[in-house]
Amino acid sequence: MSFNPFKEKPLKIDEVYMDWKDMSVKPYNCKSVHPFTKLRLILLNGAEFEAVKFSHCFSRNCDDNDLRRELCLIRRSEQQQQKRLASFKPFDESILEHTIGYEQLAVELTSMLAQLEADPYVKKTLDFALLEDFDHLYRYADLLDIDEGIKAEQLVGELTEIMPGRPTIAEHRFPADDIKRYSNFAQSSLQTKLNVNIITAAEQQTMNYYMNIGNFYKNKLGRDLYAEIAMIEEQHVSSYGSLLDTTCTWLENLLMHEYTECYLYYSAMNDEKDKRIRDVYEQMFTQEIAHLHNALYLLNKYEKKEYQQVVGKGDFPQLLLFKSNIDYVRNVLANTINLTGYREDYVDVTDLKEESDFVSYQKTVNDPLKSVASHQVINKYIALNGNDYRFQVKQHPVQVLQNRQKDNTSVGRQIN
Secondary structure (H helix, E strand, O other), X not given: OOOOHHHOOOOOHHHOOOOHHXXXXXXXXXXXXXXXXXXXXXXXXXXXXXXXXXXXXXXXXXXXXXXXXXXXXXXHHHHHHHXXXXXXXXXXXXXXXXXXXXXXXXXXXXXXHHHHOOOHHHHHHHHHHHXXXXXXXXXXXXXXXXXXXXXXXXXXXXXXXXXXXXXXXXXXXXXXXXXXXXXXXXXXXXXXHHHHHHHHHHHHHHHHHHHHHHHHOOOHHHHHHHXXXXXXXXXXXXXXXXOOOOOOOHHHHHHHHHHHHHHHHHHHXXXXXXXXXXXXXXXXXXXXXXXXXXXXXXXXXXXXXXXXXXXXXXXXXXXXXXXXOXXXXXXXXXXXXXEEEEOOEEEEHHHOOOOOHHHHHHHHHOOOHHHOHHHHHHHHHHHHHOOOOOEOOOOOOXXXXXXXXXXXXXXXXXXX
């Protein structure tokens, strides 16, 4: 049965604020929590970060203080929600353990959105970045075993494979090659609008986390790995963000942000098995309904528009329900491992010329190879253990990546 959040009776905006007790919840048990429970928390936290960042940017580009005050009313509640979600993280979960959750989310979320996506260009962009986040999970997992003696397969619940994707060393592209064609939301499906908004928020959350936490890591190799992968997350945010419709007004974007949050909370509360956390999602969904209706009020007042002009009928499409995507990832690996970005499109790296921007940029950032942290991590693990660390259900689908005794630096990078 479809659900339309615009048909719900909202709370008044000043009824959604919480006290300190409500904002601080009992953390989950990192030893027994289901991996997908962690992923939903990270995803929703990212959505709140995006909502707050967008609202601040809107306010800084608005000369109407009455409207800026309305934005502040919503934004204060979004900040409280973010604090509540963040407080679920336990004290005894390390930076690196939490990072495994970020990368598992990137793999599973991107896979799910790609399978829901009808626009072939948006789907190709999702599939492309999927293989890069998949490789990040592998690099961080090897570091986790080196530094903490923890097998990441325990953290991902054996729901996500851990093995090489498109090697991180091959992901460093010239900046101009990460900007893609923006979507025309007037012609896009509601699912596409949601997908682009969700993945942009999620990847931005990962980028922000690595930018802030990387220099707190306990050794140089780890700090360098966070710095390198944070640069790739910047590329992903540039690509995904460039898919957003640049013709939308600020108020249309505000409505779309709030609608996206409603969709995510409604999906989470229908997917979450932990009753205590599900109850929190239900409460915050009610708060988001109030945010959405306030955004609609502002759209009506300032632009004389209705929600149908932004999201159509308003009924939620298929909900975002987490599942394992091992077969899907394997198929994308087998068929697109050697792609790289080339302006708005994607090409096989072997089709590039020596004088291409990609080759020039690679020489700038990855010379010498021995200084590249993502490569160093695997080399160190192999030196200590004879093989790299992996969790895979069967042989790697890309033959040249089956070798566990040598880190590959050619796939997706070597032009001929």
